[in-house]
Amino acid sequence: MSDELLVDKRQVRRSFERAAATYDSAAVLQNEVCQRVLGRLDYIKCQPATILDAGSGTGNALAGLAQRYPQAQLIALDIAPAMLQRARSRVSWWKKILAWGSQPATVCADIERLPVADASVGMVWSNLALQWVNEPQQVFAEMQRVLVPGGLLMFSTFGPDTLKELRLAYRGTDRHTHVNRFTDMHDIGDMLVHSGFADPVMDMEIITVTYADVRELMRDLKAIGAHNVTRGRPAALSGRTQLETMTRNYETFRREGRLPATFEIVYGHAWKPQPRVSPTGRPVIDIKGVQV
Numbered sequence: 001m002s003d004e005l006l007v008d009k010r011q012v013r014r015s016f017e018r019a020a021a022t023y024d025s026a027a028v029l030q031n032e033v034c035q036r037v038l039g040r041l042d043y044i045k046c047q048p049a050t051i052l053d054a055g056s057g058t059g060n061a062l063a064g065l066a067q068r069y070p071q072a073q074l075i076a077l078d079i080a081p082a083m084l085q086r087a088r089s090r091v092s093w094w095k096k097i098l099a100w101g102s103q104p105a106t107v108c109a110d111i112e113r114l115p116v117a118d119a120s121v122g123m124v125w126s127n128l129a130l131q132w133v134n135e136p137q138q139v140f141a142e143m144q145r146v147l148v149p150g151g152l153l154m155f156s157t158f159g160p161d162t163l164k165e166l167r168l169a170y171r172g173t174d175r176h177t178h179v180n181r182f183t184d185m186h187d188i189g190d191m192l193v194h195s196g197f198a199d200p201v202m203d204m205e206i207i208t209v210t211y212a213d214v215r216e217l218m219r220d221l222k223a224i225g226a227h228n229v230t231r232g233r234p235a236a237l238s239g240r241t242q243l244e245t246m247t248r249n250y251e252t253f254r255r256e257g258r259l260p261a262t263f264e265i266v267y268g269h270a271w272k273p274q275p276r277v278s279p280t281g282r283p284v285i286d287i288k289g290v291q292v
Contacts (some may be wrong), residue, residue, distance in 0.1 A: 015226075021086075033127060034127045038064040046123060047122075058087050059104075062074055075107075077111065116270075120148070129157060153270050158264060159183070159240070166261070182225075185204050199271055219255070
């Protein structure tokens with residue numbers, strides 16, 4: 001991967017720290033995707049004792065997970081402390097109307113290096129967080145490590161067509177990157193297999209959000225912390241001439257009086273396989289021959 005497309009993790013944390021207070025009011029798409037992923041759990045048989053919400057943000061999935069798995073211990077993990085603080089506030093409010101068992105734990109950490117013990121989690125849940133990592137293969141390996149045998153990984157992320165209009169509108173205005181990199185669904189499926197997951201299921205859908213103008217789109221992205229955090233981003237704010245050019249380019253996409261913003265939503269789930277055993281109950285170990 002080109003260095004200019006790498007994510008600056010310090011900027012990721014700062015962006016979500018600043019956006020914590022405005023995130024919930026602006027994260028309409030994120031909340032909708034969260035509900036769609038939760039709905040998919042209705043068709044999956046799983047009773048995890050512990051659930052790790054990897055990249056939990058302000059905790060918009062916690063209530064839904066608690067309702068489906070009331071006996072499970074929930075762990076909310078996020079890179080931004082302010083987002084976790086919002087999650088704790090939300091949990092305090094929810095506990096007044098929901099009969100929750102134990103209080104969810106909150107952990108501030110990077111999902112590329114999970115501070116979680118091996119084989120200690122029954123489900124890893126991750127909604128729209130994987131696009132903020134540099135090594136998704138490493139993330140999947142970490143998730144596979146912390147899952148118990150037979151544990152479930154359930155996730156969503158953004159695909160390559162996300163914000164394609166904005167990317168095209170900036171094309172030719174300078175040599176910097178202005179939109180983050182997103183991984184293709186098929187590549188994600190390959191990574192799951194290479195990380196030791198079994199029976200991966202992948203699919204995607206396109207959701208188009210429309211705006212009155214480019215400024216409205218940019219305000220929404222800022223409110224949820226979705227800044228350009230690539231290392232190849234401009235060192236300073238775009239100048240007036242560049243913004244005018246980008247806005248003019250974006251106007252070519254206007255349809256029926258509105259500007260579209262495309263989001264490619266990738267959904268996936270996979271299982272950590274049970275150890276293979278022989279008819280006598282002993283573990284099966286594959287031994288590959290070596291050519292001489």
